[in-house]
Amino acid sequence: MGRSRVALKFNLGRGVLLAPLIFLTIFYFYPLVSILSVSLFPAGRIDLSGFSEIATSAYYHRIVWFTIRQAIISTVLTILLALPCAYLFARYRFPGRSILLALTTLPFVLPPVVVAIAFTSLIGRGGLLNRLLMSQLGLSSPPLQFEQTFAIIIIVHVFYNFSIALRMMTGFWMNQSRRIEEAARVMGAHGWRLWWTIYLPILRPVIAASGILVFIFTFTSFGVILILGGVRFATIEVEIYRQTTSIFNLPLAAALSLLQIAIMTAMMLAYTRLQRNLPLELQATRHTLQNLSTRRAYTLIILLVSLIAIMIFTPLLALVVRSFMSSTSGTFSLRFYKMLTVNTRSSILFVPPVDAIINSVKFAFITTLLASVLGMMAAYLLARRGVFFARWIDPLFMLPLATSAVTLGFGFIIALDEPPLNLRTSPMLIPIAHTLVALPFVVRSLLPALRRIPPNIPEAARMLGASPVSVWWLVELPLMLRSLVVGAVFAFTISMGEFGASLFIARPETPTLPVAIFRLFSRPGAESAGQALALSVILMGVSFVSFLVIERLRTPGTGEF
Amino acid sequence: MLNIQDVTHAFDEHTVLHAINLTVEAGEILCLLGPSGCGKTTLLRLIAGLEQVQYGEIIFDGQSIVEIPVHQRNFGLMFQDFALFPHLNVLDNVLFGLKSRRIPRADALKRAREMLSLVGMQHYAARDVSQLSGGERQRVALARSLAPSPRLLMLDEPLGSLDARLRENLLTELRQIIKSIGLTTIYVTHDQHEAYAVADRIAVMNVGHVEQVGEQEAIYKRPHTSFVARFLGLDNIVPVENMNGSCVYTALGQFEIQGQADALLLHPLGIHIVNPSQDEAIYGVVTERRFQGERYRLSLRHQSGIVLIFYVNADDTQSIPEVGDQISIGCKPEFIVPLKT
Known part of the structure; x- marks a missing residue:
């Protein structure tokens, strides 16, 4: 008789793969549980006063209502704008098509701080458009009053999410068989009827999926609202920040966080359900694109190109132009850039602004390393067939994506500044938070x-x-490698631009680049505003280079969401 | 050399190998022949170490190898789709195993070039593997497996993904190359003609069992089981209805055999047309007459419904029966093969 060898050996190599799970447990679930306990048991016993305050006070009703309202309006406008554009991209071949499609990804990698300031440079009180109108029309006061309005928030949200919706819809549409449409045309459908009876029903899954995604992003909008909304507007996200940092009402902030987590989890579940029906491989069945034939199509394309150019480039261009303009005369000047090394007496920062760049680059490198290593381990853990829980841990690694940055930062503050884990003063805290945000992207790229x-x-x-x-x-x-580089560049870019969590946990003496921009910008005075502009341009440059690398290396159909 | 003892293997409660016992002699080419799903690839992977042995023992050179990790066994395995490393060129693919064994660079290069010459690919060293044709990939894969001088070479359907003509050419060459080195080799295939051409001995496998081991002629002439007979294309199988000593009764009449049998194979090699008056003559109608070049393939239907296939040389001086002809045939006693089910 032979010997039986069905002994399962615990393998050290396999054990190492559990590191990302341990990381998630300590730095994601533990802070989340802390939020839960602070909101439900603020003084050691159950106390729901935070929740009852939210439920009864008109002030919080307004905030919740505003959060929902702006998210819905942003989402609807984004979809309405992206839909006709997706039609043209999915259908026609025209010069610059692929470049244009690639360029629409750009906003996605731009930090909200940069975008907010770019829009202020364009249509703010002292923005280029107002200056132009004033000088041309001889007005004495700026005619466009967008600052701290509902409108500018919506405009920036559309700018941000337009590209996501456009890409998802174009990809989906190109994979659909055109038979149904042709059949409908043969039967006499055209124009609006065709949209109403054929296109919209066909696109329903992708409209729903992209809609939910845009809703998630705008619902948790933080940087944009904080910078552009002023004191008038606050989403739940912004209110959590205010309750924590200015009023120190931790139980209430925790209650708000919990409310937000609940809504986001529901949304994310809906999204993953819908996403399952979407083809992720975009190269499967591509149709040939049509050449432009009719005058109408030409007009539409020209309109589309100008629209995208105006939407994406004018704010960014305005940012660059403003950063090189001396505030008084409007002539070319490098003053704001030269001031970056100077720690002005009136500055809100304790360090010269250039230090923020150095801090951010350091943090970004550590984040890239951490996220790459953990992401690699996570990918192996998830790719291993036969791991019975692989199906369950796959969504686990996506969770930080559905958790707002502010929730993460807040969780860090209440969980990691006291024993057993006191990291409040550790310089690793920021890279760790950034790694949590970046990890889903790295895993999605590597897997x-x-x-x-x-x-x-x-x-x-x-x-x-x-x-x-x-x-x-030597082999794997x-x-x-390409996917690892894409993931790593994503991690680097995310770390450089991360704002919400960093604002909570950055030490005053070691601000990150976006935090420094925010602090300088929210301070009155042309000098600090100018420094903020210069820093924003630098951050935009970093994002742009990352975008180029990602677009160049990305294999089609992989690693988006 | 290689001794497989009682190896049993299951995937999720589903047993794919049942108590396999098999020996491969040093310098021998053993062919594992069987339909897909018979467990031959699993057996190969167990020997390679790519699957963990669950039950049984594998002895190589007098030593158990089941606990030795794959990379320390120094066995060569050539995959069906060759599994060339797409990020390395031809030479680096062949160098891979030599570098892993820490052979000095100069020696490794010399050896890799020798192996490429052996398979006739010396001029392709700098090529990207994506630029190679199927046959060229096959040669590179062979050179890569041979380069580190493996103690045992395993080939898993190495010609499976090539077209028929290329296969024919490579088949003879493959045996020559392996024999010139004198490697102990296990060759997995589902194609009997490949097995005939390459093997010293053949082990026929079916649903996790080794049905029969032997040299090609012995297996073809005297299959032990109905499965082996059918798998080799020998379909003249007649169920045994009754047995009395050495006398068996079937629908075709009675036959004398040695030993026990569940069925009889009337081997086409032993069937010839006989005079109807002969005692053991089997009568029937010719239902098919197929010209195959050097011979005719004839089907004869007995009144019981049993169909017997046999061959008549095309240069036969007698006339070849036509479809519809009533004829009688006989089978030489040494070609009446007792079969187990």
Whole structure:
């Protein structure tokens, strides 16, 4: 008789793969549980006064209502704008089509702080448009009064999310069979009827999915509202920040967080359900694109190109122009950039602004390293077939994406500044928070690449005498390199631009770039505003370079959401 | 050399190998022949170490290898789709195993070039593997498996993904190359003609069992089971209805055999047209007459419904029966093969 060998050995190599789960447990779930306990048990026993205050006070009703209202309006406008654009992109071939489609990703990598300031530079009180109108029409006061209005918030939200909706819809539409539409045309449908009876029903899943995604993003909008909304407007997100930092009402902030987490979780569940019906591989069945034939199509394309150009480029251009303008005369000047090394006496920062750049770059490198290593481990953990809980931990790694940055920052503050884990003064706190935000992107980038490696490739390497480490280093890593670089650049960019969590946890003496921009910008005076402009341009430059790298290396159909 | 003892293997309660016992001699090419899903690839992966042995023992060179990790076994495995490393060129693919074994760079290069010459690919060293044709990939994969001088070479359907003509050419070459090195080899295939051409010995497998082991001629002439006979294309199988000593009764009449049998194979090699008056003659109608070049393939239907296939040389001086002809055939006693089910 032979011997039975069904003993399961615990393998050190496999054990290491659990590191990302441990990381999530300590730095994501533990802070979340802390929020839960502070909101429900503020003084050690159950106390729901935070919730009853939210439920009864008209002030909080207004905030919740505003949060929902602006999210719905932003979402509807975004979809309405993206839909006709997606029609043209999915259908016609025209010069610059692919570049234009790629450029629409740009806003997605731009930090909200930069975008908010860019729009102020364009249509704010002292913005380029007002200056132009005043000088041309001889007005004595700025005619456009957008600052701290509902309108500017909505405009910026549309700017931000237009590209996401456009990309999802275009991809989906290009994968749809055109037979149904042709059948309808043969039967005499055209114009609005065609939209109403054919296009919209076909696109319903992708409209719903992109709509929910845009709703999630705008519902948790923070930086944009904080900078552009002034004191008049506050989303739940902004209110959590105010309750924590100015009023120190932690139980109430925790109650608000919990409310937001509940809404977001419901939304995210709805999104993942819908997303399952969407084809993720975009190269499957592509139609040939039509050439422009009619005059109407030409007009539409020209309109589309101008629209996207105006939407994406004028604010960014205005930002750059304003940063090189001396505030008084309006002539070219490098003054704001030169001032970056100076720690002015009146400055709200304790350090020269250039230090913020150095801090951010340092944090971004640590984040990139952490997120790449943990993301790699997570990808292996998720790709392993036969791990019974793989199906359950897959959404786990996406959770931080659905959790707002402010919730994360707030959770860090109440969970990690007291024993057993006191990291309040640790310089690692910011990179750790950024890693949580970046991890989903890294995992989403690496996982498809890892799954694409045929299993017999690493097996062939093992047969040829390569140890497990060598197999990874010599075979699997080179095959995943592009995706790893894309993920790493994503992590770097996210870290450079992250605002919500950083605002909570950055130490006063080590501000990050976006935090410094916010502090300088919210301070009256042309000098600090000018420094904010210069810093914003630098941050935009970093984001733009990252965007170029990502667009260049990304393989089609992978790693979006 | 290689001794497989009582190896049993299951995936999720589903047993794919049942108590396999098999020996491969040093320098021998053993062919595992069987339909897809018979467990031959699993057996190969167990020997390679890519699957963990659950039950049983595998001995190589007098030593158990089940606890030795894959990369320390120094076995070569050539995959069906070759599994060349897409990020390395031809030479680096072949160098991979040599580098893993820490062979000095100069020696490794020399060895890799030798192996590429052996398979006739010496001029392709700098090529990207994506630029190679199927046959070229196959050669590179072979060179890569041979380069680190494996103690045992395993080939999993190495010609499976190539077209028929290329296969024919590579088949003879493959055996020559392996034999020139004198490697102990296990060759997995579902194609009997491939097995005939390459193997020293053949092990026929079916649903996780080794049905029969032997040299090609022995297996073809005297299959032990109905499965082996059918798998080799021998369909003249007649169920045994009754047995009395060495005398068996079937729908076709009675036959004398040695030992026990569940069915009889009337081997096409032993069937010939006989005079109707002969004692053991089997009568029937010719239902099919197919010209196959050097011979005719004839089907004869007995009144019981049993169909027997046999062959008549095309240069036969007698006339070849036509479809519809009533004829009688006989089978030489040594070609009446007892079969187990």
